[in-house]
Amino acid sequence: MAIGKVGGADYEPHGAGGDALLQRPAGYAGIASWLTTVDHKRLGILYILTSFMFMGFASIEAFLIRLQLLSPNNTLLSPDVYNQMFTMHGVTMVFLAIMPLGIGFANYMVPLQIGARDLAFPRLNAFGYWAYLAGGLFLYTSFFLGGAPDVGWFAYAPLTSLSNNPGLGTDFYMIGLFVGGIGTLVTAMNLIVTIVNMRAPGMTMMRVPVFTWLMLVTSFLIIFAFPPLTIALFQVIMDRSFGTLFYVPEAGAMPILWQHLFWIFGHPEVYIIILPAFGVISEIIPTFSRKPLFGYPVIILSGIFIGFMGFAVWTHHMFTTGLGPVVNTAFALTSFVIGIPTGVKVFNWLGTMWGGKIVFTTSMLYAVAFLVTFTLGGVTGIMLAVPPFDAQAQDSYFVVAHFHFVMGGGALLSFFAALFYWFPKMTGRMISERLGKISFWLLVPGFYVIFFPQHFLGLMGMPRRTQTYVEGIGLEIWNQVSTFGTFIMGAGMLLLAFAVLSAFRNGRPAGNDPWDGRTLEWSTTSPPPYYDFDRQPVVNDRDAHWVQKYPESVHGERVPESASLPYDAGGIHIPGASWYPFLAAVAMLPMSYGLLYNNWWVLGISLLGIVLATYGWALEGVGGKHIHIDHGGADHGRHREETDA
Amino acid sequence: MQVRRRLRRSLALAVLPPLAACDFGGPQSVLDPQGPIAQAQQDLFLWTYYLSWPVMILVVAVIAYSMWKFRAKSVEDAKALPHQTHGHTTLEIAWTLIPVVLVILVAVPTVRTLFATESTIAASQYTDDDVVIRATGYQWWFKFDYGDGVVTSSEMHIPVGRRVIVELDAADVLHSFWVPNLAGKRDMIPNQANQVWFSADRPGVFYGQCAELCLGAHAYMRFRVIASEEEDYRAWLASFRDAGATVQTVQADPQIERGRQLVAQKGCIACHTIDGYYADGTPVGGSEFPNLTNFGLRLTVATSMLDATPENVARWIRYPDAVKPGNRMPTLWTGDDPNAEEEVAAITAYLLSLGRDSGAATATLGETHGNR
Amino acid sequence: MSETIAPTATHGAAVLSARSTKLPDVKLMMWVFLASDCMFFGTLIGTYLVYNGRSLVGPGPLDVLDIPLTTVSTFVLLMSSFLMVLALHSLRQNDISKFRLWTFGVAFFGAIFLGFQIYEFRHFVELGMTLQGNLFGTTFYVLTGTHGVHVTIGVLWLLSILVHSYIHPWTSKDEVYLEVAGLYWHFVDIVWIVIFTVVYLVEFV
Ligand code: HEA
Ligand code: HEA
């Protein structure tokens, strides 16, 4: 097949000459090519793999938590270790596993879905990933350096003050999240610019695929929600390292301020977690129902509305802090109102299934499990938003049950659905449906066995974050059931991991469009070539790829081949790989340790390193090269295997 | 009344048949309200719980029906595309209205109950009939101050039927005051005056627990609320008020007398207050440690982890860290101290004698204790 | 066939027509960043306001703040924004020497502002107001300090542009890069107006 000289060997990036301070690696092989990659697909894969790694850590922590709670007065974990376990479990799941998983899928899929070559700032994208990894690894080294954070994932002041918590754990939490948060922030900004500015010709905002749309909303949530958290973290870092008084009650500080700042971030954060999941579901259900998404505009609008409302409900986490009935009423009402757009979404997904031709792949099964589980978790969310009842449920296992239903049953299950859905696109291979389905039937029932009884535990008065519970008031049995469930779900997780890993090698070849998909990512090869599309896609309808295949079914019109121009005159631009984002992010590690141990030399030198890396980054330029693809020959198919010339 | 409540609770939670047999009540249960506040909170829960049934049934039913009815029977079947509908305005408006209606149904009783149960009572609105108690959270125990120098730890006594206003404070980090049978929790926050109020319908012993992570022994930071009839409560209060005067400085029982001397020798009273320890009223102990006045009237020891039997009290005094890991009471005997057993027994006997001679209170408390 | 291309600037301009909004990515990026930065400052200002008047010990704002002095430095910062406009205008006109002059002027004025701030901080410390002394000190220094860091970054950025304009001679084609720096600078300026009002002026009404 005639594709221009684009093979690895020919890849000769701009600026690779002797004048460059740091050689920009050429080619697509070797460790260096991964460390310096700016390709959104590779970064997407790195994100996804890293998230699963952290999810593994967090699962082990969850498992230990459950084992400890198997019986009252169990001594498997001491209170201290137990506190570290749930803190790290929560922090890891939220910040290092589920949220980056959404960002990882977005990294890979958003450019493909909108027909863009890459993200707007490929090197910044790389930086975002490495900063996330640096923050995560830094956090995990705490286990070896005197103990992990033990203050819970929302680290309420004044538990975090130096006098109440002299160990280093809290510093790890504050600095680790600070560094990781910077990565998340810049990636969100990057996604916004990409989605707003780099859509394929003809792709108006109302033709943007739902996953991409909801990632846009998510990214906006990130850029507005992370700053309050970042500042709050910064304040505690200042308190602990420089003796400021932000959260020192003895100096008149108000511990409640931290709660406000944290939850102004924290509630949007839960939507940052769930909106990508909604997006995934909005792709999967139509594909496997073989029908367009029911009420696309409403799904989009309700997504935006949820995004806005997400900033107006944070106090529902603070109903018991004594803000008074007026404040509680206001935030109860806003919280209820969020149920409306969410309900509309649920009903629209049901409407999509209705009258379809539903194909029950593993992916679809997970999506359906998501629907039921999320709705249940959402409904308990509404119950919690009732302040008088919340007074009883807050900080009890009822809350634990609620948020595992929405985060585990909502976000996690939908990302498993996404994994089965997009894995063929990302690797060119299918995950075994048989293993997938067995894992599903272990994982989801296991999930219910773990978390459904936790509602009862909460109602029977079991507080969360306690490594033991009162004997003889009925809590034993449900704790045992719950712990038992982790074995079932754990088996499902392990099987799923096995299915995925073996698919890398042995998976059946997928072909370009195994699910008969609707959106643009299915129009290129699986896996996509490093340049994504050999032509600039042109879009004249929603479900851009579907229209190409079945124009009559949606009264649409195929975009003629002639319209989908080759890339602009210069050819396809492939940005050059770069060391600087990696270096700038890695320099944040010594910076973090410097801050941790109050070693100002290390801190200063690493800050200097970051500044230098930034200059190197700015001066080296985008670089890269343009490639041309020869569209000659009789084969006008849009998906051509890349063969080396 | 009791039976109906239980019945309702069982019915309400009959999610799966086997669950109907389970009793979700208990001394720490939200579903066993023993006072109007907890009752209102439970009623609101049940209301939202009932409302959630139709929602879940609707969603699950539609999914189940679709899965059965609209399943692609074969590859061929899937290839025959279904009608590519994009939406349906009327339907979409309709199902926007469903949640709106639900929200209204939830919101109205919520707001009503909210103002009825959570309104702050200003100090100027306190009536003579109110019982006002100041509760302070320490790592890891609760202090209850009734005014007039009456201070207890870990056990809070209230009279049945009267409004109890608890003013909340925290000495170090956040804690939360929660007695599920009586009322939802309210956080104890340094530099912030919080308040919770409730009342008990009947005498009984209700479990309380700290519900905000406070590290260390957070899981063990428990307490009891003991609701008794008005006269018993008064007798109890009086025995505390009089404690300073009534405690005999020289006890008849030699073991008790030895214990009395030991608490000074071993340094217990460096931390703990025991009213009337010195005949001349010299105060002992510090306010940031549990007050052991009238300890003999206690039902429990070690923040309500153990019943206050002589064995348990002795165990606590001898090995506090084993009973309650992480707590801040020092272990005062080395592991091989030959005198430990005898000394601890004496101290225990002394502590358990405190307040015992104030008669009436102990007797009725003994009765209510079984009533959990 | 493969081909290499000229990096950066010209490239950015070349693909503009392919952008959905016809706006350069960098410019959008700056707007997005500034939106986010609003929240950063919003949080710090919020913290300041919440703790305003809650310090248990002195000195308080009325004891240390010196309105006339800070008015002067505020004025200098405002003027730098004016110069920024001139610099951009000159670059658009391809008047490179003027562009360099004005850009230097912006950085210079920014540096003067920083000088004022350093003086002010030292003076306050002499008056007994420290970072660790009371809540006012804590919130004041962190808020104004963060702003100072923003100004410092701006000054370094502008000086870098100045140097770069000699190494890789700038022309009006590079306008967008100055425009972006300008957006940042104006924003930092506006934030100062808010801080000045909230921290300094309101205290005295
Ligand atoms: C993915 C994450 C996620 C999501 C989506 C949600 C969704 C919601 N959450 Fe949840 N929540 C968390 C994650 C999430 N939550 C976490 C992590 C915590 C605990 C943090 C901690 O303390 O550690 C928490 C805690 C939490 C609390 C505080 C509990 C406490 O600590 O006391 C409250 C209280 O109001 C609440 C409410 C809600 C509401 C009203 C929604 C709504 O958005 C739900 C809307 C959805 C539906 C209602 C279902 C679908 C709707 C219909 C089918 C229509 C018809 C139904 C009705 C209108 C009733 N959540
Ligand atoms: C997306 C978020 C997410 C997810 C997916 C999960 C998943 C799980 N969580 Fe987590 N959880 C949180 C977020 C999440 N959690 C948060 C934010 C908190 C609050 C933390 C805080 O209070 O600060 C929390 C707290 C929390 C608690 C409360 C601790 C306490 O308050 O004391 C518990 C207790 O049961 C728990 C359990 C679990 C379990 C069993 C899973 C499982 O679903 C995970 C799946 C893993 C397994 C099922 C175990 C794997 C097992 C193996 C690998 C071995 C298997 C062995 C054999 C088969 C032989 N979690």
Ligand code: CUA
């Ligand atoms: Cu006190 Cu938990």
Ligand SMILES: [Cu+2]
């Ligand atoms: Cu929330």
